[in-house]
Amino acid sequence: MARRDKDLDHEYRMRVVQAVSLGWQGLVKLGCVALVCTCIYFSVRELAGRQTWADVEFKVIADLKANKYFGLILPWGVAVLSSGWAVGERKLRQRHINRVSSETSVMQKLIDPGRRSSQLSKKGETNPEDY
Secondary structure: OOOOHHHHHHHHHHHHHHHHHHHHHHHHHHHHHHHHHHHHHHHHHHHOOOOOHHHHHHHHHHHOOOHHHHHHHHHHHHHHHHHHHHHHHHHHHHHHHHHHHHHHHHHHHHHOOOOOOOOOOOOOOOOHHHO
8 A cells, every 4th residue: 555645744753853862862862961960160270279078178189198997997988888778779679579470470360360470479579500
C-alpha cells in the first residue's frame, strides 16, 4: 500500500521538530557547562593571591596540634559510618528483592502456569557457582 503525501508530510515535519529539539538541547547543555566554567573562573580570579577563611581555619587546627587526633578519628569515623550505611542498604535491598521476587513469581505463574523457575535466589544473593 502506497504511503500518502499527507503521511510523508507529517513524518517530515516531525523529523524537523526532532532536529530542532536536539539542537536546542545541545545548546542548553553547552550553555550550562559554559555558565559553570565562567562561575569557577570568576571565583578563582577573585580569590587568587588572597588569604581565605578556609586557610585561617586550617591554620587554627594545625596550631592546636589537633592534627594527630583529628587525622585518626575523622577517617575512622567516616569509615565506620559509611560501612554502617552500606550494611543497612544491603539489608534493605535484600528485603525488597525477597518481597518483589515472590510477587513476581506468583504473577508469572498466573500468566503462564507451565513456566519453570529460574532458580534465582529469593534473597537477592549471587549464586556461589557464578563466581
